[in-house]
Amino acid sequence: MSDSFAVAAVTDTLRAILQGEVGRQVPGAVVTARPPDEVTADRPSSALNVFLYRASVDASWRNLDPVGTRPGETGRPALPLVLHYVLTPYASGDAQESTAHRILGAAMVALHDHAELGPEEIRRAAPFSDLHLQPESVRITPVNVSTDDISKLWTAFQSQYRISVAYEARTVLIDSSRPARVPLPVLARGDQDRGPAAAANTAGLLPTLTAVVPEIVRPGGKLTVTGTRFEGRDALLRLTHPLLGGPVDRPAQEADATEATFELPEDLAAGIWSAAVVLTAADGTQQATRALQVGVAPRLTEPLPLTAELGADGSARLEVRCAPPLHPGQRVQLIVGNRPLDPEGAVADTTDRLRFRWRDARPGRHTLRLRVDDVESLPAVGAAGRPEFPTDAAVVVA
Template identity: 90%
Template sequence: MSDSFAVAAVTDTLRAILQGAVGRQVPGAVVTARPPDEVTADRPAAALNVFLYRASVDGSWRNLDPVGTRPGETGRPALPLVLHYVLTPYASGDSQESTAHRILGAAMVALHDHAELGPEEIRRAAPFSDLHLQSEPVRITPVNVSTDDISKLWSAFQSQYRTSVAYEARIVLINSSLPGRAPLPVLSRGDQDRGPEAAASTAGPLPTLTAAVPETVRPGGKLTVTGTRFDGGEVLLRLTHPLLGGLEDRPALEVDATEARFKLPKDLAAGNWSAAVVLTAADGTQQATRALQVGVAPRLAEPLPLTAELGADGSARLEVRCAPPVHPGQRVQLIVGERPLDPEDAFANTTDRLRFRWPDARQGRHRLRLRVDDVESLPAVDAAGRPEFPTDAAVVVA
């Protein structure tokens, strides 16, 4: 999702793409974003005007849950916008219509080749917005406008009709400004936290992966996977991250036919990883199982607990250190009590320092949790092996 500057970011990105295409075909032509009547009054020598004449809400996207919200948590869904543009060429002189048609053709070819606005294109054209971090692409689609609608549009523009084409940009997701609520999770379920057990009675000829324990692990921790046919060759663990890519396959510490244990790298990035088992036979052939999702938990680093001052506007600013560092493109939240907070500044480089602003902060001591790509920091374990919330993972607001 993105911020409220996303509408301007789409317009600026379209202008940048069209300026490059139109400028090559018609030297000296400029791309503007003004109301059509103002462009007509200036009588430009050669120009293409990109005018946002309508913004609508996509009803189907309004029914989706907010990104990153877990069961039991609440939050407002993103505002899903569809932006409607009209592109109009302008020219003056003896060959004005021919020049205008060349401009229009170049613009339509450019948008035909840019059916989606790429993240790098958006970042270069609109560095003031974080639209380039939106997971859903912004697609540019031509729209057929009826003669009746064209007449109504240009009457509303209060300008003489010119040949033009219409496009829509879908979908632009803007974060809600209302805070969500993330209650503390349940640490154990029943006696010794025993869950349902199921046993399979069929086993095929190929290796299978059925479970990974624990589902969330710390960097450098041990991961146990269960399945079948692990005795068919050398057992390796293959880890893949949707943003960071894959790592070198890791050998197992212990292996039997149905279980293998691995030690994870200490510098493994937090977030959701895909874990698959790869078996290498004596002849060098490899067979890989299906992948399971494994969460790698972040950790709030020292010094803890944090201290913060309540500002005159009722807000507090918190700066935390995290381990491992987070990478650009990862979604990070600091949960203060039951209040999720997004970073105050977007980070363009890998960092272990994050700053947050807590509006309507309250004095007192509040528990802290760190969430990276929907994976939360893990609770501590007491001397008896029971999970507990760490006492130092907190902020004291004075």
């Protein structure tokens, strides 16, 4: 999503794109962003004015669920804005109309070739905003405005009419300032922790992979896969990651016709991996099953529990260490009680150290969980063999 500076970021990016093309086509031309009634006062001899005259709400995005929330979590949807611009050329001298038309043509070609604002263009033109991190692209589209509407528009500007073109920038998603709520997960379902069970005979001619147990595992843990037609073949677990690549191959420790057990590497990165079983026959031919997802859980490392001091502004700064280390591009959140916190800056290098700022922090002891690419740190196993939240995975705010 984007911050509240995204509106200014769109305007500055448009100015940068238009300045590059208009300045090349009409040397000396300058792109401004001023109200039309103020342009003629001290404008350059050749200029293109970009004026944001209206901002509206995108109704289709307004009705969508909040982006980035999972089932059971609550959050406010983003504010989806459509920005409406009017572009007006100005020129002076004997050939002012010809020069103005050249400026207008160069501007329209520039926006035709930049129908979508690229993240790198936004980052260069507006480093003060995080609009370049928005998952939805900002698209620039020409708008047909009737003669009656354009006349009303210039009347409202209280300025003499000049030839103009209108564009809209859609959609700018601005984050809500209200924090989301992330409840603690359910650790057991019923007295014996039994969920629904179903069985069907799906055996066919080819090997199949039907389940991966557990669905979330720690690095170095054991993974059991079930399926059909594993017999008479060497079983290999092949793990791939959409960001880190792969493959990571692990031989089976135990295997029979319908089940195989594998041990994961200790340094396997946290996140969502795709797991497939590769079976090698005696003649060397290989067959791979379909892939299923398996989550590799991160964990918080020493020193725990954390201690944090409540600042004068009501915030607390937290620094945690994790294992395995995070890799560039991975998404991470620290969940303090029921409040998700984003790190101070994206993960740019491989690191096991993260810093967070908890605004509106509350004194007391709060449970800590680490989420990497939608996979949370696992609870501990208690004395009775039941899961429980680790007592040291917490922060004490004083």
